[in-house]
Amino acid sequence: MEKTFDWFGSRGVTLRKSGSDREYAGEVSGIEGIELVLLSAGEIPRELAAGNIHLGVTGSDLVREKLANWDSQVGELALMGFGGADLIIAVPQAWVDVDTLDDLDAAAAAFRAKHGFRMRIATKYHRLVREFLREQGVADYQLIDSQGATEGTVKNETAEAIADITSTGETLRANGLKILDDGLIHASQATLFRGRRMDWTDEQRKTLKALQMVLGI
Amino acid sequence: MPNSPQILAEAYRLRDLFATQGVQVIEADVLQSAETLLDLYGEDIRARAYVTSDPLRGEMVLRPDFTVPVVQMHMQSHADPARYAYAGKVFRKQENDETRANEYMQVGYEVFDGKNPAATDAEVFAMIADALAGLPVRAATGDIGILTAAVHGLRTSDARKAALLRHIWRPHRFKSLLKRYASGNMPAKRSALLAAADPFADAGPDIGMRRRSEVEARIAALRADAQEPPISADEVMLIDAILDLRETMPNVLSHLRDIVVDMPAIAHAVARMEARASALDARGVDVDNLDFEGSYGRSSLEYYDGFVFGFYATARPDLPPVATGGRYDALTARLGEGRAVPAVGGVIRPDLALGIK
Numbered sequence: 001m002e003k004t005f006d007w008f009g010s011r012g013v014t015l016r017k018s019g020s021d022r023e024y025a026g027e028v029s030g031i032e033g034i035e036l037v038l039l040s041a042g043e044i045p046r047e048l049a050a051g052n053i054h055l056g057v058t059g060s061d062l063v064r065e066k067l068a069n070w071d072s073q074v075g076e077l078a079l080m081g082f083g084g085a086d087l088i089i090a091v092p093q094a095w096v097d098v099d100t101l102d103d104l105d106a107a108a109a110a111f112r113a114k115h116g117f118r119m120r121i122a123t124k125y126h127r128l129v130r131e132f133l134r135e136q137g138v139a140d141y142q143l144i145d146s147q148g149a150t151e152g153t154v155k156n157e158t159a160e161a162i163a164d165i166t167s168t169g170e171t172l173r174a175n176g177l178k179i180l181d182d183g184l185i186h187a188s189q190a191t192l193f194r195g196r197r198m199d200w201t202d203e204q205r206k207t208l209k210a211l212q213m214v215l216g217i
Numbered sequence: 218m219p220n221s222p223q224i225l226a227e228a229y230r231l232r233d234l235f236a237t238q239g240v241q242v243i244e245a246d247v248l249q250s251a252e253t254l255l256d257l258y259g260e261d262i263r264a265r266a267y268v269t270s271d272p273l274r275g276e277m278v279l280r281p282d283f284t285v286p287v288v289q290m291h292m293q294s295h296a297d298p299a300r301y302a303y304a305g306k307v308f309r310k311q312e313n314d315e316t317r318a319n320e321y322m323q324v325g326y327e328v329f330d331g332k333n334p335a336a337t338d339a340e341v342f343a344m345i346a347d348a349l350a351g352l353p354v355r356a357a358t359g360d361i362g363i364l365t366a367a368v369h370g371l372r373t374s375d376a377r378k379a380a381l382l383r384h385i386w387r388p389h390r391f392k393s394l395l396k397r398y399a400s401g402n403m404p405a406k407r408s409a410l411l412a413a414a415d416p417f418a419d420a421g422p423d424i425g426m427r428r429r430s431e432v433e434a435r436i437a438a439l440r441a442d443a444q445e446p447p448i449s450a451d452e453v454m455l456i457d458a459i460l461d462l463r464e465t466m467p468n469v470l471s472h473l474r475d476i477v478v479d480m481p482a483i484a485h486a487v488a489r490m491e492a493r494a495s496a497l498d499a500r501g502v503d504v505d506n507l508d509f510e511g512s513y514g515r516s517s518l519e520y521y522d523g524f525v526f527g528f529y530a531t532a533r534p535d536l537p538p539v540a541t542g543g544r545y546d547a548l549t550a551r552l553g554e555g556r557a558v559p560a561v562g563g564v565i566r567p568d569l570a571l572g573i574k
Contacts, residue, residue: 068312093421097435099406102397105390109383110435111427118259119427127312130260137390139383142260154425176421181406 001038003082004057004190011215031214033207042066048195049073054204055211056195061087061165061188065125074193078217083190085165087125089183090172092154092161099181101136104161108140111160122146122159125185129163132185151175192217220306220320220568227567228304228322231348235302235326243301245286247308251276253285257520257551267308279308283325284520284545285552288560291329292553298330304567317537318568327562329549335489337561338524338544339496345528345540345563346502352573354528354539358466359513361385362486362523362544363473367459370482373398373448376438388515395456401447411440455480462511466494469509493524517541520548524561530573539573540565 005015013030017038026036039047044058045066057080067073091098098107108119122144123129129143144159151171153159165188166172169179194208236242252275254262262268266281280286283303291299304324311317326344328337346356368381377398384391403411410416416436423429455476462469473487498504514525523544530536542563550557 069315092423092425092427093419094417094423094425094429095427095432096410096416096420097432097439100404102393106380107427107431107435109380110431114431115426126263130264134261134264135389137384137387137393139259139387139390142255143263157426160425160427176424178421 004080007080007082007190008215013211013214031207031211033203034211044193045070045074048193049197051195051197051199054195054200054208056193057190058193059083059085059188060191061085061125061128061186063191063193064186065128068127073197074195076191077194077212078192078215080190080192083188085167085188087128087163087165087185087188088179089121089129089161089163089185090151090166090177090179093173093176093178101133101138101180101182104180104183105138105140108138112140118142119161120144120159121161121163122150122153123163124150125163125165128185151177220322224322224568224571227571228324231324231565231567231570232302232304234348235324235344240300240302240326243287243290243303245280245283245290245303245305247280247306248277249280249286250274251278253289253552254278254281257285257548264312265309267310280305281309282307282564283323284327284548284562287325287327287562288545288549288552291327291558291560292549292556296329297558298328298332300330301325301327322567323564324567325562325564327560329558329560331559333496334523334544334559334561335492335496337559338493339500339502341542341561341563342497342524342526343500343502345526345542345565348565349528349540349570352539352570353531354573355508355531356526356528357508357510357513358524358526359510359515360486360490360524361514361521362489363483363511364456364459364515365522366483366486367456367480370480371448371452371456374442374445376442377445377448386515386517388512395448395453398445399448399450399453403443407439410436411443451479459483460511462509464509466497466504466507466509469511470494489523514543520545520551522547526563530569533573536569536573537566539569 008015013028015026015028015036017026024038026038028034028036037053041058041062044056045063047053048056049067063070063074091104098104111119119141121129121141124145124147126143133141146153150162150164152175153162154177155175162177163185172179232242251268254266267279269277271277283305287301304322306320307323308320311319326341328341330337364385365382368378371378381391381394384394458476462472470491477484477487494504514521521543523546525543527538528540529538540563544561546557546559549560
């Protein structure tokens with residue numbers, strides 16, 4: 001939130017929270033006709049698609065994961081250059097024979113033959129990971145849902161590999177994992193989106209134009 | 218409207234058309250066990266089918282097609298031969314195209330009869346073609362058995378053949394595997410791994426269910442593979458020639474007879490295709506103008522492993538196929554617990570058939 005406020009602030013639009021810290025509303029100055037609502041990053045894609053909000057700042061990974069055909073439902077107005085994190089596939093460092101998706105696929109085939117079930121990949125990004133692995137032609141895996149502490153699932157033996165967001169890779173290394181050389185699924189960053197489905201009034205369109213002028217985007 | 222009274226009426230009309238003498242009309246449960254489907258199709262089924270949960274039975278799926286329940290039913294009945302007709306709704310998630318129906322009728326005809334595969338292939342194709350007679354559709358056919366036989370016939374290790382066969386239905390990975398096997402090159406990291414005195418020198422902690430012994434087994438397999446000579450450029454050309462076939466059935470057969478000279482391993486599969494062409498002709502199908510594509514049926518989710526076909530609306534290339542079908546012997550082997558029954562079947566979508574009338 002701070003970084004979003006800074007991004008807008010440095011471009012002449014001041015955002016601030018109104019009232020007490022517990023209130024999820026805010027104020028906008030430097031431009032007329034815009035109201036600020038504070039929502040969690042994960043809710044913003046859905047609210048944009050539903051037309052409950054017109055503009056939203058959230059991670060590009062969340063929009064792609066939560067919205068089918070995301071680019072028909074929302075449009076990217078500006079990549080904001082912070083909040084960078086990569087959605088990647090990581091496997092144990094002890095798998096010295098696995099560096100690429102090609103290796104992962106071969107290891108998955110052998111794993112299934114030996115253990116009788118498909119190799120498990122823990123993630124909360126089901127759509128993105130499945131689409132990526134389908135495009136790449138990786139078989140004999142299954143996705144296991146993990147909403148937190150995903151890097152611990154391999155040690156706990158609830159998954160063999162993971163697909164998760166990382167910015168430095170430090171947590172992965174600390175947990176004995178390594179990133180596949182061609183395992184980058186999506187490079188995410190904070191992005192300003194507009195909803196496409198909303199029946200925007202002329203006045204709202206004008207406000208968006210004015211905002212884009214002020215922000216220089 | 219994929220489920221109007223007219224469509225239901227058309228569905229039952231088509232089903233009754235299929236229900237000739239000796240054909241059983243069957244029903245199947247809408248809710249199917251997810252385990253079987255997940256085991257067969259893998260994670261992709263979650264993108265294609267509605268997976269839901271039952272507090273006692275675990276994960277269940279709204280049937281995405283009738284093939285699996287029909288095979289299971291047949292395997293339990295031990296009837297042989299058997300013919301089945303059905304009509305019912307299937308449910309498919311549409312993740313990318315909301316104009317496509319997610320709940321629609323399917324009318325099917327399935328034959329479990331091992332006596333004469335060419336004749337049963339032709340029987341199913343002709344049944345579907347006759348049911349669609351008069352509609353503006355064109356048929357496309359293929360034969361996954363030809364490609365499978367060609368892979369079996371490559372002069373290379375069984376491990377490489379198995380890897381290629383595993384990816385018959387994933388054209389992208391198949392192509393890149395074939396390319397790598399033909400190049401004789403090895404990625405730098407792999408050469409380093411195989412050259413290392415102790416491959417585990419820099420390995421992290423042993424964590425997870427894939428044990429050290431499994432990693433060692435794969436390194437041994439990679440070592441053996443490194444000794445393997447590259448697949449010859451001639452053989453790759455023959456595989457490409459098969460995949461690029463795209464002509465009428467008689468012309469394709471004449472090309473394939475040429476390819477057999479260099480690749481005798483496909484002779485049996487080509488003979489099967491010739492027998493099928495005669496059987497189709499005997500059923501009154503215009504074989505001389507029937508299209509055949511060497512890659513047809515490879516990117517579908519189904520377990521077709523021989524003859525494959527589809528009927529497409531000529532004026533509506535945007536529509537999914539009006540009818541599809543094929544042979545799925547391997548599926549019965551997977552579901553039959555050791556017992557396999559040669560099987561071939563096809564389905565029509567009555568909503569699409571009515572829509573192009």
